Amino acid sequence: MSGATGVWGALGTLIRRDLLLALRRRAQVLNPLVFFVIVVTLFPLGLGPAPNLLQKLAPGVLWVAALLSAMLSLEAMFHSDFEDGSLEQLLLVPQPVFIIVLAKALTHWLLSGLPLLLLAPILALWLHLPNEAILVLLITLALGTPVLSLIGAIGVALTVGLRRGGVLLSLLVLPLYIPVLIMGAGAVDSAAAGLSVGEHLSILGALLAFAVTLAPWAAGAALRISVE
Amino acid sequence: MNIAEFFQMDGYALYVWGAYGVTLVVLALNVMLARQQQRKALRAILRAAQRDRSRA
Amino acid sequence: MGTSVRQSPREYNPLVAADEDQPALTAENLACERGDRLLFSGLNISLDAGNLMLVEGPNGSGKTSLLRILCGLAQPSAGVVRWRGEEIGKARERYCAELMYLGHNHGVKGDFTPYENLQIARDLAGAQSAVTLDDALYDVGLAGFEDAPARTLSAGQRRRVALARLLVTQARLWVMDEPFTALDTDGVMLVEKMLERHLAQGGMALVSTHHEVRVTEVNIIRLELR
């Protein structure tokens, strides 16, 4: 029999594999989400509970917290596979390398981006964000968090072979996150101020399309280098 | 424009000469480090060469 | 630890016959540098169906690097590797479909059971063999351990799960980096028997090892790395 699974079959297998693995270690999935909630609750404690102050800062706070918690869970994307040698096996699967990266990034998004999406409205209410802004927040997170996973995959693939790659990972990845942060927080900010958000969202969409094309190639090349 | 006025820079001496000073320091540092690395590399291969010559 | 090597070997369907006009795996003046040290250079390799190449040499002589270069996991600093005449860089998917690599670390997920590990390996592999997962696990002596999380198994048993991967897939080329590590005498015999059967069916293997590989009527090519 020739190749047992086509490209999409392999993608499905890889995603199922990683989801199953993650559910076997539920704590690793929950930690970044708890981190997201804690970081957001720090701000009212730090800045005082005044509603209009919190509302003004809410878009930036929510987006920076989302960005940091997405980055927190990046490390796990390739680390365990690198440790036990299964990353080598994955790189010898007869499928294009970017399929592995897409599967890993999608799984990372399902386990960190999506839960952020579900948690964000509650935290937005804590920060007195007006309702129409909460809706825009969800849209921007839906468009933005996959970009965080994809670009993060490049950073992780570059640093997976290094001993203390964690700090280096944030130095490599955060500057590349800045456009997403600006567009995301900017959209929620102008939604709260009642302005139009069409422009922001279209740019976010463009960033997502850009990340989907650039990241798999770059992370794939980086993986083959890190495994050497 | 006499020399004193020149260095005065119309009261903005701190900013103008500060900027030029920092630029000079950083660029001079780059050039010196480059020269030092070049000399170190040359000295290393020379020492190796002299060791071979003495042994040959 | 009940390890029973089955007497009547399970009949494995023969490997797909390949056109035998030129050697399948060839490498021309391969060179490899690690850091500033030149491990080897000007190395030519040619491996054909039915042959076993043993890569021997002291520690640090570049055995592992050579195997990883031949698999495409690492880049040589010079030279080129070809599979069926095509550079492996260009024909990557076709080459990976016919290759199975067993490296130092076994690539077995500790959170999965041997059964699950094998299932994923088979789903992702190029060609699947007719052997069922349970039979493969039985053949490598893991009967009774199919559903225990792999992290609870011993290093030798995890090595056997990796060996079972070779049985459930139809790879023509086996590349094994010191396959006998962590294996008891039964395990060593198991690997030798698997190699014999694989080579008899027109497969080929590239093995780096320090032990003597006792395989009968097999054409062995020895490659000595200083």
Place this chain on the structure above:
Amino acid sequence: MWLWIHKFGSPKYFYSVSGKLLPWVAGATVLLIVMGLYLGLVTSPADYQQRETVRIMYIHVPSAWNSMFIYLLMAVAAAIGLIWNIKLADIVAAVSAPIGASFTFITLVTGSLWGKPMWGTWWEWDARLTSELILLFLYLGYIALQSAFEDRRLAARASAVLAIVGAVNVPIIYYSVQWWNTLHQPQSLGVGMSTIHLSMLWPLLIMALGFKLLYVVILLMRTRAEVLERERNNAWVQELAQALAGRDFFRSGNEYR
């Protein structure tokens, strides 16, 4: 063209050519910068609004251009090294990063010094300064990744991927910061000039060319040193050393050959 890259790509050929070239480029650099400084500091007029502080422009703007130029050149060299496996390109990319980072740092410091009299604060989240700050992070990330690998070849290839990804993202970062700046500060008090008279343009262009040549000088020196280090057990380096040792290098003290 391909033969040229391959020939020039060989470290031995590069070392001898750059040896001859270096004194001339260095001379031209010094000439240009001295001329630029003279024109900028002495003959060109002060600005009616910013008065003397406008003279900072003659180093701030060339540095800013250099910081961007070097990053893109670094990404191109890294890509050449990654795709065609040319060791010299890897060295050029690795060595350019600290130089680029220095120019970015200079841009930031001179920018804040230039802005202080106008803005009254040392740092203003002005679009151009903020982009330069992010560019500095990209440089630091590249240098950190480069030094994190033990094997030089892997370091070169991994940081090449980062340089390419970074270079592709630089325009995106630049426009999103520009966009962010206009969003929050409708009237942006940017550093710099709306109109530049001719008398100010000349020193600016001369200084810009001088800074670019200065980059080339430092690049050639650092690359030559790196080539000597990496090729030290090659025949041509040993011959060079023998030749130099023969002429008692230590007394003559010349190190450009």
